[in-house]
Amino acid sequence: MNLVNLFKIAFKALCNNKLRGFLTMLGIIIGVGSVITMLAIGQGSKRSIQAQIGEMGSNMIMIHPGGDRRGGVRLDAAAMESLKLKDLEDIATQTRYLSAVSPSVNSSGQAVYGANNTPTTVYGISPEYLEIRRYKVADGDMFSEQDVRTAAKVCLVGKSVVDELFPGGESVVGKVIRFGKIPLRIIGVLESKGYNSMGMDQDNLILAPYTTVQKRMLAITHLQSINCSALSESHTDQAIDEISAILRANHKLREGDEDDFTIRSQQELATMMTSTTDMMTLLLAAVAGISLLVGGIGIMNIMYVSVTERTREIGLRMSIGAKGRDILAQFLIESILISVTGGLIGVFVGVGAALLVNLLAAFPIYIQPWSVLLSFAVCTLTGIFFGWYPASKAAMLDPIEALRYE
Amino acid sequence: MREVIRLENVRRDFVVGGETVHALRGVSLTIHEGEFVTIMGTSGSGKSTLLNLLGCLDRPTSGEYFLDGSAVRSMDKNARAALRNRKIGFVFQNYNLLPKTTALENVALPLLYNPACSAAERRRRAEQALLSVGLGERMLHKSNQMSGGQMQRVAIARALVNDPAVILADEATGNLDTRTSFEVLVLFQQLHAAGRTIIFVTHNPELARYSSRNVTLRDGRIVSDVRNPQILSAAEALAALPRTDD
Ligand SMILES: Nc1ncnc2c1ncn2[C@@H]1O[C@H](COP(=O)(O)OP(=O)(O)OP(=O)(O)O)[C@@H](O)[C@H]1O
Numbered sequence: 001m002n003l004v005n006l007f008k009i010a011f012k013a014l015c016n017n018k019l020r021g022f023l024t025m026l027g028i029i030i031g032v033g034s035v036i037t038m039l040a041i042g043q044g045s046k047r048s049i050q051a052q053i054g055e056m057g058s059n060m061i062m063i064h065p066g067g068d069r070r071g072g073v074r075l076d077a078a079a080m081e082s083l084k085l086k087d088l089e090d091i092a093t094q095t096r097y098l099s100a101v102s103p104s105v106n107s108s109g110q111a112v113y114g115a116n117n118t119p120t121t122v123y124g125i126s127p128e129y130l131e132i133r134r135y136k137v138a139d140g141d142m143f144s145e146q147d148v149r150t151a152a153k154v155c156l157v158g159k160s161v162v163d164e165l166f167p168g169g170e171s172v173v174g175k176v177i178r179f180g181k182i183p184l185r186i187i188g189v190l191e192s193k194g195y196n197s198m199g200m201d202q203d204n205l206i207l208a209p210y211t212t213v214q215k216r217m218l219a220i221t222h223l224q225s226i227n228c229s230a231l232s233e234s235h236t237d238q239a240i241d242e243i244s245a246i247l248r249a250n251h252k253l254r255e256g257d258e259d260d261f262t263i264r265s266q267q268e269l270a271t272m273m274t275s276t277t278d279m280m281t282l283l284l285a286a287v288a289g290i291s292l293l294v295g296g297i298g299i300m301n302i303m304y305v306s307v308t309e310r311t312r313e314i315g316l317r318m319s320i321g322a323k324g325r326d327i328l329a330q331f332l333i334e335s336i337l338i339s340v341t342g343g344l345i346g347v348f349v350g351v352g353a354a355l356l357v358n359l360l361a362a363f364p365i366y367i368q369p370w371s372v373l374l375s376f377a378v379c380t381l382t383g384i385f386f387g388w389y390p391a392s393k394a395a396m397l398d399p400i401e402a403l404r405y406e
Numbered sequence: 407m408r409e410v411i412r413l414e415n416v417r418r419d420f421v422v423g424g425e426t427v428h429a430l431r432g433v434s435l436t437i438h439e440g441e442f443v444t445i446m447g448t449s450g451s452g453k454s455t456l457l458n459l460l461g462c463l464d465r466p467t468s469g470e471y472f473l474d475g476s477a478v479r480s481m482d483k484n485a486r487a488a489l490r491n492r493k494i495g496f497v498f499q500n501y502n503l504l505p506k507t508t509a510l511e512n513v514a515l516p517l518l519y520n521p522a523c524s525a526a527e528r529r530r531r532a533e534q535a536l537l538s539v540g541l542g543e544r545m546l547h548k549s550n551q552m553s554g555g556q557m558q559r560v561a562i563a564r565a566l567v568n569d570p571a572v573i574l575a576d577e578a579t580g581n582l583d584t585r586t587s588f589e590v591l592v593l594f595q596q597l598h599a600a601g602r603t604i605i606f607v608t609h610n611p612e613l614a615r616y617s618s619r620n621v622t623l624r625d626g627r628i629v630s631d632v633r634n635p636q637i638l639s640a641a642e643a644l645a646a647l648p649r650t651d652d
């Protein structure tokens with residue numbers, strides 16, 4: 001018997017029992033729909049985290065003084081001042097894997113202009129910092145190496161600082177603001193970057209030459225951190241090894257001594273943060289997968305009932321020439337029709353629910369084509385798998401017994 | 407006349423809970439094309455067992471069965487299914503129509519399992535079969551919208567649609583009242599007149615008088631096999647029945 005006829009028979013059988021077919025499908029619809037929605041939400045948040053980390057520079061490496069404190073608190077004053085200017089210079093001159101290096105010293109406080117003031121942070125950095133953190137100058141200019149050498153009282157301001165200090169919207173380049181007791185002349189305004197994934201305002205900052213912050217504000221000679229860019233994301237590990245070697249040599253650490261500095265890469269941070277969302281995604285998808293399984297068992301249950309109910313019909317079909325494999329195919333196609341139709345509706349429901357989550361809760365979603373294909377394939381397999389047992393039971397019926405069944 | 411069925415010393419044993427039931431104890435029977443045979447016998451005499459064997463639903467424990475020249479005993483399940491599809495037409499006591507399905511679709515069902523038969527051909531032959539049982543007006547009626555007599559006519563049309571070598575009926579009138587039974591019997595006589603081979607199992611000895619040959623079973627054996635010299639006309643009997651419906 002050809003496949004078209006088998007499809008007709010199975011389709012007709014389903015139409016004869018529409019409500020039951022639909023209720024059976026419901027399990028699959030919910031299963032597939034929730035798998036797709038969960039994956040869309042998981043992938044969406046992962047992608048938004050990745051995008052934001054990418055904005056900060058995915059090849060960024062941060063060096064902090066002091067050993068790795070993840071294991072516990074270590075507050076050795078000397079260790080906290082272990083990063084010196086010489087370290088910066090050596091890294092900058094000896095490196096083969098870094099494209100940019102900038103120190104960072106920062107000071108938090110109030111910035112004041114006339115009657116307006118705002119709490120903010122001054123970052124003392126070198127011009128390369130812009131490249132490392134992917135900031136751009138929207139208006140005016142970056143300060144120069146000359147400004148760094150002379151510890152010039154100049155600065156660039158972020159958009160939030162501008163908005164707070166200059167609510168009138170006038171041009172700010174050339175204006176002089178105060179930070180603590182130090183007057184700083186604004187020579188540039190940074191392009192806005194908005195909030196990052198942790199909800200931090202990336203525009204609430206002032207950039208000044210690190211020498212200015214070191215000498216005029218903090219009166220220190222060490223560096224609070226060094227930020228670098230690896231040549232590319234794939235050079236990150238080599239760059240970290242290189243920096244570590246330079247710093248250990250500079251700090252005269254012997255083999256076996258622990259590092260008195262910590263090197264973190266953005267990549268590491270990204271992995272850390274996305275691994276949490278990966279975990280969540282997996283968990284959600286597993287729960288959703290279980291509902292798909294339950295849907296599959298629903299199919300098996302209904303197919304089993306259907307086979308029992310239609311024993312006489314099976315006997316009749318056999319008596320007029322249906323072979324065992326015709327009966328098997330008929331019931332298998334019926335269960336596949338249920339699962340595939342349910343799967344198809346489930347895909348729409350899942351995508352719809354994901355879009356709704358995005359629309360109503362402004363939650364980032366991303367519908368991966370493979371997740372749709374996968375859940376569709378899984379539910380087809382579910383139909384075959386759970387339909388197989390009842391269908392083969394039907395195919396193995398003895399026609400005489402089946403015809404006599406009451 | 408051509409030989410359609412030949413049974414040679416056929417036995418059929420069932421093993422139930424360690425005990426062997428001999429349902430057929432050596433049946434030999436030859437049926438030629440165009441015969442209308444009634445098989446009678448008491449309950450448990452083996453009529454249904456014999457009919458299942460003739461219909462290739464079952465195989466003899468021993469002995470040989472030739473249907474239209476093919477040896478059935480050595481055939482596997484699939485070969486027997488194909489043989490049923492081409493050579494046999496079944497009519498059951500309880501009609502066995504598919505529910506919620508039109509008469510046309512019910513009748514076309516056997517052709518659906520014949521890959522050589524196109525959709526157009528199926529329709530044409532199903533319509534023809536329904537016309538020949540007088541249901542030309544009711545082709546699109548569903549099985550649950552019909553009376554018992556009409557359902558049995560649909561079932562007969564279904565048995566005819568594949569142009570079988572033999573039509574097998576087990577208590578085909580068992581569920582019908584006298585009048586409707588005779589209507590169905592008229593139909594069988596018409597088929598017989600048209601040259602069909604029919605084997606008709608019944609409890610009702612009266613029906614034997616309308617067929618061409620009577621076989622009686624007792625305890626798994628054929629105890630009598632006689633030709634009916636004077637076949638009564640079912641149509642006349644039907645006309646003579648007192649009318650109750652008007
Ligand atoms: N599948 C089976 N398993 C065991 N015994 C069986 C089976 N089928 C039939 N028999 C036995 O074979 C014998 C003949 O049964 P069969 O059904 O052929 O009788 P029958 O003549 O059709 O009776 P009835 O007129 O009541 O339909 C009975 O004794 C019955 O118990």
Ligand SMILES: [Mg+2]
Pocket residue numbers: 453454455
């Ligand atoms: Mg019987």
